[in-house]
Amino acid sequence: MATPKLSPKQFADLAPALSKQLTDALEKELADCAWQPDPTTDLWDLPTVDSKTVCKLSPVVQAATGHKLEAPWVRKGGYASVGEAVADVMARLQENCVAPAAGAAIAAE
Numbered sequence: 001m002a003t004p005k006l007s008p009k010q011f012a013d014l015a016p017a018l019s020k021q022l023t024d025a026l027e028k029e030l031a032d033c034a035w036q037p038d039p040t041t042d043l044w045d046l047p048t049v050d051s052k053t054v055c056k057l058s059p060v061v062q063a064a065t066g067h068k069l070e071a072p073w074v075r076k077g078g079y080a081s082v083g084e085a086v087a088d089v090m091a092r093l094q095e096n097c098v099a100p101a102a103g104a105a106i107a108a109e
Contacts (some may be wrong), residue, residue, distance in 0.1 A: 003066045005099040006095045015090060022086045025060050030054050030082070047078030049085040054078075057089065067097045 058069040073092035079085035
């Protein structure tokens with residue numbers, strides 16, 4: 001059975017707390033990473049936040065919204081910063097997990 005979509009108000013109400021949870025979880029994940037690139041070489045020129053790390057946020061997303069974070073919603077190649085990753089995830093959640101506003105549904109007809 002599909003999880004019902006959030007209303008725009010529900011998403012707006014939960015967005016600040018969810019954004020902070022995602023930021024904290026990503027920062028913790030990055031701090032726990034044992035490997036650090038050598039700054040003197042571009043051999044391992046990897047993004048600050050890779051897509052696999054972002055996918056690890058699914059339990060946080062599911063606990064807050066009832067929806068799993070789907071892999072296709074995460075940008076391949078990663079993100080330059082934690083803020084960029086969180087903003088993109090929040091945009092994908094709004095796009096895929098929030099029902100259109102009542103006025104938008106009428107205007108689309």
